[in-house]
Amino acid sequence: MTGLIGKKIGMTSVYNNGVNTPCTLLEVGPCFVTQLKNEEIDGYASIQLSYDEAKEKNVSATILGHFKKAGVSPKKKIVEFRDFDKEVALGQELKIDDILKEGEFVDVVGTSKGKGFQGVVKRYNFGGVGQATHGQHNRLRAPGSIGACSTPSRVFKGMRMGGRMGSDRVKSVNLEVVKILSDRNIVLVKGSVAGAKNSYVTIEK
Numbered sequence: 001m002t003g004l005i006g007k008k009i010g011m012t013s014v015y016n017n018g019v020n021t022p023c024t025l026l027e028v029g030p031c032f033v034t035q036l037k038n039e040e041i042d043g044y045a046s047i048q049l050s051y052d053e054a055k056e057k058n059v060s061a062t063i064l065g066h067f068k069k070a071g072v073s074p075k076k077k078i079v080e081f082r083d084f085d086k087e088v089a090l091g092q093e094l095k096i097d098d099i100l101k102e103g104e105f106v107d108v109v110g111t112s113k114g115k116g117f118q119g120v121v122k123r124y125n126f127g128g129v130g131q132a133t134h135g136q137h138n139r140l141r142a143p144g145s146i147g148a149c150s151t152p153s154r155v156f157k158g159m160r161m162g163g164r165m166g167s168d169r170v171k172s173v174n175l176e177v178v179k180i181l182s183d184r185n186i187v188l189v190k191g192s193v194a195g196a197k198n199s200y201v202t203i204e205k
Contacts, residue, residue, distance in 0.1 A: 110195035
């Protein structure tokens with residue numbers, strides 16, 4: 001699986017063959033190869049890429065030594081890719097044109113926006129009680145019954161209830177690469193990508 005690391009910049013729309021297409025702008029790379037893992041030493045083969053400059057004072061000594069071994073300045077984001085199709089060397093710089101081409105399809109992995117603790121109406125689209133509650137005034141957004149009586153005397157796992165919502169790993173699959181702006185390290189992909197602006201994303205091919 002070949003890929004790159006980037007950031008979500010925002011959304012726009014472009015005219016593509018006379019059709020107005022919604023697109024997400026991704027700032028992709030340049031990425032640097034910081035480790036080459038193999039079966040003999042690590043137990044599996046993968047390529048480790050790093051992205052986004054970091055200050056040395058904000059990096060631990062262990063991680064700083066890891067980057068110096070690869071001959072690369074410290075970076076904020078590190079991602080591993082297994083089954084990397086392209087031959088690379090330690091410390092090599094990878095840009096958009098090395099991996100992606102216009103018209104092909106990619107998968108983009110992002111972290112969805114966190115929404116904190118939410119109730120069942122927002123989290124699972126429960127309808128509430130519809131105000132038909134025999135005079136109760138405070139049950140409009142309540143979950144209702146969560147179990148039976150003495151049998152089974154417990155609540156089953158997976159019961160949909162209030163809880164933390166968002167901040168999940170979300171993969172958007174088969175997004176078309178509409179346009180590549182190599183001079184600005186920008187890729188436009190068709191459709192939406194999970195995450196807030198300036199959040200890290202991984203492009204997989």
